[in-house]
Amino acid sequence: MYMRKLVIAASAFLSLSAAALAETPDLGRPATPEEITLWDISIGPEGAGLPPGSGTPQQGELVYAAKCLPCHGEKGAGKPNDQLVGGLGTLTGDQNPVKTVGSFWPYATTLFDYVRRAMPFDAPKSLSNDEVYAVCAYILQLNGVIEPSAVMSSQTLARVQMPNHDGFVPFSLRQ
């Protein structure tokens, strides 16, 4: 019953007719491609939405030292805020799990998405795309996920294989 209701609800707005539209207020204004580009900052796990630009771990180290280190510590060691580096192999057994970008995050694209939208904390959305690529490269390299010589860009970031990529199973609804 639960599932059937969902199917009906989904099909209700997927199969639109002109008549159905006529009955709604229809007060939205069409969005232009430029407006959408300005606001659409989310990056899909396959890299959809990654902007042009690139950065290296060495460039990222400079960005990190200037913008990230006070909250995330030397080389991403954490304190006072989240630890970004280390923790590999801590997810099993009786030990305390240390969940970092390297040990836990399943997608490198999430790192770009989050850093660009929300970091640095006191000035989010202030980094250039090159700076975001660079700081992502630095954090990934500190975690041993990419080589020091690697360059992160829209072409390479989405191809990075994160150590815990296969560490997730979807919770299935009981009903």
Next chain:
Amino acid sequence: MGRKRAVAGAQDLTAGNGLLDRRALLVGASLGGAAAMAPRPGFGAEELSVERWMREPGAPFVGYGQPSRFEAKVARTFASAPGTTGTGASRTPLQRLNGTITPNGLHFERHHSGIPDIDPDTHRLLIHGLVKRPLIFTLEALARYPMETRIAFIECGGNTGALYQKEPAQIDLQASHGLLSCAEWTGVRLALLLEEAGVAPESQWLLAEGADAAGMSRSVPMKAVDEALVALYQNGERVRPSNGYPLRLLLPGYEGNMNVKWLSRIKATAGPTMTKDETSKYTILLPSGKSLQFVFPIETKSVITHPSPGLTVKAAGLYEISGLAWSGYGKIARVEVSADGGKSWALAALQDPVLPKALTRFRIPWRWDGGPAVLQSRATDSSGYVQPTRAALIAERGAKTFYHFNGITSWAIGDHGEVRHVYA
């Protein structure tokens, strides 16, 4: 009659250690929360006086009313992340409230970069992605849409995370359970706005994003749209800034983090975006090392609010045990209460109206004999889901997470009436 029932005889007992029939207190006698019901000789007219406020005019009108100054301790408690203010969580004082609706100023909060000061005239909702017509809505436009009202709880997926700890945390109910609130929300059905944009059949997910500095974003499965509201009103007034002014997504029954505040963008996508919160945060690390992801529903849960740690049961006698039950799957079907640590159970009375995905208040009379007692509540919802014991929950999921704890909670009553959190 009421007094006879209040001094309950053995025939009224429905479970061990003093639990009475749920209707026992409903007959005749006036009820005052956890007030003792036995006659109290010696309380005479000599205690009455003609008070100052009976002899002089009261205060003038004010534009927006506030609680009595004597209620100042009924307040949220909060903590911020290091080096920040307004980034963290505040908690609802459930032990100081009754009924089921949370006053707007006491609704719990979880902010990732403070509370934005949004001008409603410039706020916009963009709907785009896999749609025929990407659309931008102003508040003025949305205010003209047909609206719906529903009462729904919101609970943070991290609420009661402390109950996974090895030893029972000695904290009050606000600290243990306070990331839970319930309000009457009014807004526009999200499905209606998506209809106008024309979502493509291959779109199975939505990305919802807020206009706060953190750009809080979560992927929402398309099936959630069935009950989703773009909420403009909270308990009759515009949604509070701390709860998403001027727009928030309301997904009844889904974990709080998905009910995106300051909603400014909805993108129809084929799959989940894999945002920071749905990968690195709101997942449940299992003993196997794998993590459960997309744990959307708040599963059936209950807790006794009166009494609870921090409150004291004053003297042996008759009390009303009262608490809250809720389920992200539907309505609460029944709540059972135990006073002997789960050995025996009695059915509690449910306060009408019992609404799906809303807090439900339960009550049951209890005659405390002054001896040891362990109080528990166990909720069952309309889908048949029974709230698990803490041991059963941890046996299944381990204790390496602090998300989605919904196990039975135990309060021990000590010799002096003090209430402590225990594992039983």
